[in-house]
Amino acid sequence: MKYDPTSDSLAQEWQAQEHALAQERDSLPVAGEARAQQYRLLARVLREPMEIALPVDFARQVALRALRQQLDGALERQLLRAALWLFGLLALGSLYTQGASWLLRLQAFAPGWSGSSGWLWLLLACLGINWLGGRRHLHTGLP
Amino acid sequence: MNEDRLLVDAVLAGRAGAFERLVAQHQGLCWHILQRLVRHPEDTRELCQETFLRVFQYLHQYRYESALKTWIGRVAYAVGLRHLEKKQVALVDAESAEEHAELLQSEGDGFDLEAAWADEELRQRLHAAIETLPPLPRTVLTLYHLDELSIPDIAQVTGLAVGTIKSHLFRSRLRLREVLQASIGVCP
Numbered sequence: 001m002k003y004d005p006t007s008d009s010l011a012q013e014w015q016a017q018e019h020a021l022a023q024e025r026d027s028l029p030v031a032g033e034a035r036a037q038q039y040r041l042l043a044r045v046l047r048e049p050m051e052i053a054l055p056v057d058f059a060r061q062v063a064l065r066a067l068r069q070q071l072d073g074a075l076e077r078q079l080l081r082a083a084l085w086l087f088g089l090l091a092l093g094s095l096y097t098q099g100a101s102w103l104l105r106l107q108a109f110a111p112g113w114s115g116s117s118g119w120l121w122l123l124l125a126c127l128g129i130n131w132l133g134g135r136r137h138l139h140t141g142l143p
Numbered sequence: 144m145n146e147d148r149l150l151v152d153a154v155l156a157g158r159a160g161a162f163e164r165l166v167a168q169h170q171g172l173c174w175h176i177l178q179r180l181v182r183h184p185e186d187t188r189e190l191c192q193e194t195f196l197r198v199f200q201y202l203h204q205y206r207y208e209s210a211l212k213t214w215i216g217r218v219a220y221a222v223g224l225r226h227l228e229k230k231q232v233a234l235v236d237a238e239s240a241e242e243h244a245e246l247l248q249s250e251g252d253g254f255d256l257e258a259a260w261a262d263e264e265l266r267q268r269l270h271a272a273i274e275t276l277p278p279l280p281r282t283v284l285t286l287y288h289l290d291e292l293s294i295p296d297i298a299q300v301t302g303l304a305v306g307t308i309k310s311h312l313f314r315s316r317l318r319l320r321e322v323l324q325a326s327i328g329v330c331p
Contacts, residue, residue: 009247010313017316021288034254035320041259042319045269046288052174053184054191059166062192066162066199 147211154202165211166195172212172290173219176300179282180223182274190226194219209299213292216300220282227278234279235311247317254327265326272322280315283308 020039024047030037055061095102106122150168153161173194178187197218205214227234259265273281279301286292286300287308294312298305 013247013317014309014313017313025291030256037254037256037259038320038323039316041256042269042316042323043288044260045266046273046284048266048270048289050175050178050285050289052171054170054174054188058170058191059163062166062195063160063163065192066196069196070199 148207151202151205151207151211154199162199165198169212169215170195172216175285175290176216176219176282177223179285180220180278181226182278186226190222191219194222197222210296213296213299216286216292216296217302220300220302232278235277259323259327265323268326269319269323272319276315276318280311283311284315287312 016035017039020036021043023036024040024043030040103119103122150161150165154165170191173191174187177190177194178184181187181190194215198215201218205211224234273284276284283297283301286297287294292300294305294308297303297308301308
């Protein structure tokens with residue numbers, strides 16, 4: 001049965017339900033036909049408090065757990081950041097010590113690339129890899 | 144709303160005891176929603192905890208577009224819904240249009256509200272009837288009657304249209320009145 005306020009009998013029934021609830025909320029004296037009183041009884045029963053079976057210190061427990069998770073997350077992020085810095089430093093170190101030989105190999109592979117344009121291509125390749133990595137993060141929804 | 148803002152700001156600023164206060168203020172609503180949905184106290188306890196951990200994690204996304212109570216209710220409802228989906232529990236059941244037609248025509252015979260209220264057995268029967276309602280109407284009834292949320296607020300919590308909420312309220316109360324009529328018939 002769909003709620004249809006245009007139907008007379010349904011609208012009357014809805015009004016009786018709502019009226020009984022309003023009267024019960026305002027603790028008005030009991031009066032009216034049997035239907036109104038029946039809905040008032042239902043409103044009273046539905047307003048009876050439910051037993052909340054949570055531990056007395058539930059709020060404290062959850063707050064502590066949330067804080068612990070936050071601290072764990074922060075530590076994890078800091079470790080990740082430190083690892084990324086270390087990785088970056090190692091990469092720079094490798095570039096410094098091995099970069100010249102890489103450039104020579106690159107020039108052997110593509111003789112047209114020489115001098116500063118070789119470094120430029122290397123930089124563009126790094127930027128391209130970085131951009132692709134960023135796109136992958138966007139697609140996976142990772143922060 | 145102003146109290147909400149103060150509390151949320153305190154939690155986001157990491158003030159001692161602020162989140163504990165938030166949980167204490169809203170754990171009743173959270174319990175009502177989840178217990179009405181899943182009807183299993185142990186699961187409800189775990190889901191309440193999950194709800195508040197999510198609230199803590201995503202509180203910075205709360206934009207004050209609704210009361211904090213409604214926003215937390217929505218998180219709890221989403222957590223409960225996912226639990227029911229995993230367990231493949233139906234939220235509503237199909238009812239035929241003619242099911243309550245007779246009752247609509249009847250205004251009922253003489254009824255003594257105070258005598259009925261004093262009848263413990265009758266009240267237990269009505270509580271049992273509420274428990275037999277499907278999860279969604281059961282939750283909507285509790286939010287409306289016990290937590291006194293408005294229909295638009297319930298629509299925000301559940302993501303349902305206002306008309307659908309009214310329909311659930313109407314049919315559930317009619318069904319409970321039917322149980323009441325039948326109980327009066329069998330009671331001495």
